Amino acid sequence: MPKVPHMPSDVTSEVSVFDRFAAVAARFFAKPWFFAVCLLIVLLWAPSIALIGDVDTWQLIINTGTTIITFLMVALLQNTQTRQDEATQDKLNAIAEILAGMAKARGDEKLAHDVDEVRAAVGLEDRESA
Structure with a gap:
């Protein structure tokens, strides 16, 4: 069982390749220009009905693309x-x-009681259950 960090100094900076990729992708997708590109794709797709002709195929193109990306x-x-x-x-x-x-x-009992309330409020996880 891996050691669960309990103090900030216990946390390592080791991150998997997938985690690094996910972080980069999240930053990439959060940019306003990415939204603008998505909007442009929809605006280009909408009039393509004239080229495709078949409504079912036309809808299938956007539905498949958006489903995969989502x-x-x-x-x-x-x-x-x-x-x-x-x-x-x-x-x-x-x-x-x-x-x-x-x-x-x-050794302050009042402070100890207040700390117990803080622990309960922030949802301090028990080490055994974590």
Whole structure:
């Protein structure tokens, strides 16, 4: 079982090839000019009915293209979002653990109670269940 990072210094910068690709793709697809290109494709496709003639074939072209692109983008963007969510949770866990350690070191019962509330509020994951 791999070591789960609990402090920011425990996190490594090792990222898989797919994760790097997904991050680059997410940045690429988030640009305004990419939206403009997509809009241009639709604007070029719309009048192509005159060249294609058959409405079913004309609709099949745009439906197939958009379905494939959407399917691939969802996979890439989900990967990126999952990694971001995990990083945020690790940061919240680290903050809560630091606060808990400070409260215990100080011996302040009120502060310890407040830290428990903070831990519950940020959803500190138990190490055994993670």
